[in-house]
Amino acid sequence: MKILGPTRFHRLNEAGGLVYLFTGFFLILCLISYHPEDPSWNSVTGATHAHNLTGLAGSYIADLCFQLLGLSAFSLPLLLWLLAWKWIRSRAIQAAGVKVFGAVVLFLSISTALSIRPLWRPWNGAFSAGGVIGILIADSLLSKLNVLGTVLFSGICLILSLYLISRFSMAAFMAIAARWLAGPLSFVARFYDWLCARFASWRERRHEERTTLAQERAEQRAAQEPPIPVMPEPVYSHPAEEPEPPPVHYDIPIHELEYQPPPPASSRPPRPVAAALFRGSGRRIAARSTAP
Secondary structure (H helix, E strand, O other): OOOOOOOOOHHHHHHHHHHHHHHHHHHHHHHHOOOOOOOOOOOOOOOOOOOOOOHHHHHHHHHHHHHHHHHHHHHHHHHHHHHHHHHHOOOOOOOHHHHHHHHHHHHHHHHHHHHOOOOOOHHHHOOOOOHHHHHHHHHHHHHHHHHHHHHHHHHHHHHHHHHHHOOOOHHHHHHHHHHHHHHHHHHHHHHHHHHHHHHHHHHHHHHHHHHHHHHHHHHHHHHHOOOOOOOOOOOOOOOOOOOOOOOOOOOOOOOOOOOOOOOOOOOOOOOOHHHHHHHHHHHHHHHHHHOO
């Protein structure tokens, strides 16, 4: 018998599958009915009756799972149900060791992702969302990779764990998502086309209403205002061009010049002015020089 794999006996495989199936149901009931005041590994109370649906055993199991793994403990029943499906159908589990390693990586990656920012503490702060293991791993990664690096590393580990424990494929996932979303997307497309058609018809109707209203207002203004008299355009008559008068030639009278004899010359010669002025200025200079 391989690790985690079914045997060659079909009835035994069905029995083992039922065990895994009911174990998953028991574990999910323990987790969903967890109560912080129930007796557990880290708390002691005087209550003899536990609030958990599966009793004291369920309270101890739920507290242990939540304290160690946090909310990632809810993936334990899912893995048990997948294992039960394999056993009931007597299908061999290929690479069982790889599947176990992928399951461990899945638990750790979810716990680390929930502990990056431990702001949410469910059940009134009874435990951390990522558990003790998640807090330790997250603190170690944050000190070396900071927040963004820790988020990327946790996301990569989560995707790799899905590849290891299942037949997850991105192409298959996209094909399945396309088939699932075909109906809603077609409805959204039809609704969008209908909305565009309604909007276009509303705009056209609004335009027609505005045009009609503008015409009515123009007719009302035209009926209330008196008509403006139209003045005829003035007709300008150009006078007939008169013939230019003939040029008038004036006769200039021509007279002969009369001869006038020159004036008689005087017998006294003219006195030179410059010499007289020079003699007068010489006398005044001499008189000034002789004065005491």
